[in-house]
Amino acid sequence: MTPIIQKEPTGCGIAACAALAGLDYDTARTRAAALGIHAADRTLWSQTAHVRALLTELGIEAVAGEQPFTGWDALPDRALLAIKWREIDGVPFWHxxxxxxxxxxxxxxxxxxALKTNVRRDFGRMAPKWFIRIHPT
Structure with a gap:
């Protein structure tokens, strides 16, 4: 699996789905747009419904619900992680x-x-809040 670079400042959800599906960003963005999902929509990174809908559209099965992050060793083999979690005016946002x-x-x-490398192993620098388990294909 290779990282997909987001082409919009708020396109991390689309890029993450593209990586899981083995698609390029533009293809995933087009498929997302057909569902009414756009990177500019703040709910893409403050709710999980849009990302879950895009995963389904791309044929990727995710486990229902989010699980709290308890440690890197406790993660499944594939997962969507919410990092850089914060609240703005009472609304949660993440990357x-x-x-x-x-x-x-x-x-x-x-x-x-903007990262030097998009394949990260600097686990101590990331602070995941929770994750969505992705079923193996």
């Missing part, structure tokens, strides 16, 4: 990233364009 564990490595795929 979507993808966690992937293989037999050889565990990484976070981060879509933020």
């Amino acid at each position: 979507w990233v993808v966690f992937v564990r293989t037999a050889f490595d565990a990484v976070v795929l981060d879509s933020k364009a």
Whole structure:
């Protein structure tokens, strides 16, 4: 799985779904738009419904509900993580990233364009709040 770079400042949810589906950003953005999902919509990164709808559209099965993050070793092999969680005027916001564990490595795929590398292993610098388990394909 490779990281997909978001082409819009608020496109992390679309990019995370694209990475999980093995699609490029533009294709995922087009599929999202057909569902009425746009990066400019603040609910894309303050609610889970849009990302869940896009995952379903892309044929990716996610477990219902969110689970609290308790540690990196407790994560499933594939998960959407909510990092940079904060509240603004009582509304929660976060940045979507993808966690992937293989037999050889565990990484976070981060879509933020300004990063030196979008394959992250600096787990101590990230503070996930919760995650959505992604079923293996």
